[in-house]
Amino acid sequence: MDEPASRRRILVVEDEDNIAMALDYVLTREGYEHDRVANGADAMPKIRETRPDLVLLDVMLPEVSGYEICQNIRMDPSLKDTKVLMMTARGSAMERRKGLALGADGFIAKPFELKELREEVRRLLAPADGAGGNV
Template identity: 80%
Template structure:
C-alpha cells in the first residue's frame, strides 16, 4: 500500500475524551483514517509504528509533553515527512513560538472552531506553506 492515492492518516494525541470525540467526528466526516493515543508516553511508539501523515498533538499530556513528542519526531529522520499540528488550551504567543521552534507545522488554540481546525488540517496535508498568525478578523 503506497501513501499516494490512499486515505490520509492522522494520529490524535489527546487525553481529554470530549475533545478527542469532537476530533473523531470531524476527521471521520472529512474521510481521514485516524487513530487516537490518550497518553504522551505511548505517542512516539505509535507515531513510529503507524507513520501518520499528520499528528494532532495536545501540549498538555500525561507522562510526556507534546513539546517533547514534537521534538522526538523532528529528531527522527525517518519521520521527516510527518506533519505536526499542536493544540493548546493556553494559546499564548510564547507557547506558539516554542512549538514552532521545536518543529511544529501549525498551532491551534483550544477551544477551537471545527472549521478552523478543518482548514488547518487540510492546509498541512496539502503541503501549503504556514500562515503566520492566520487571517485577520474584522
C-alpha cells in the same frame, strides 16, 4: 497525483475524551483514516508504528509533553515528512513560538472552531508541490 483524504493517516494525541470525540467527528466526516492515543508516553511508539501523515498533538499530556513529542518526531529522520499540528488551551504567543521552534507545522488554540481545525488539517495535508493552488 493527489491522494484522497481516506488515504491520509492522522494520529490524534489527546488525553481529554470530549476533545478527542470532537476531533474524531471532524476527521471521520472529512474521510481521514485516524487513530488516537491518550497518553504522551504512548505517542512515539504509535507514531513509529503507524507513520501518520499528520499528528494532532496536545501540548499538555500525561507523562510526556507534546513539546517533547514534537521534538522527538523532528529528531527522527524517518519521520521527516510527518506534519505536526499542536493544540493547547494556553494559546499564548509564547506557547506558539515554542511549538514552532521545536518544529511544529501549525498551532491551534483550544477551544477551536471545527471549521478552523478542518482548514488547518487540509492546509497541512495539501500536496507539497503546490498543486493545491495556495501561494
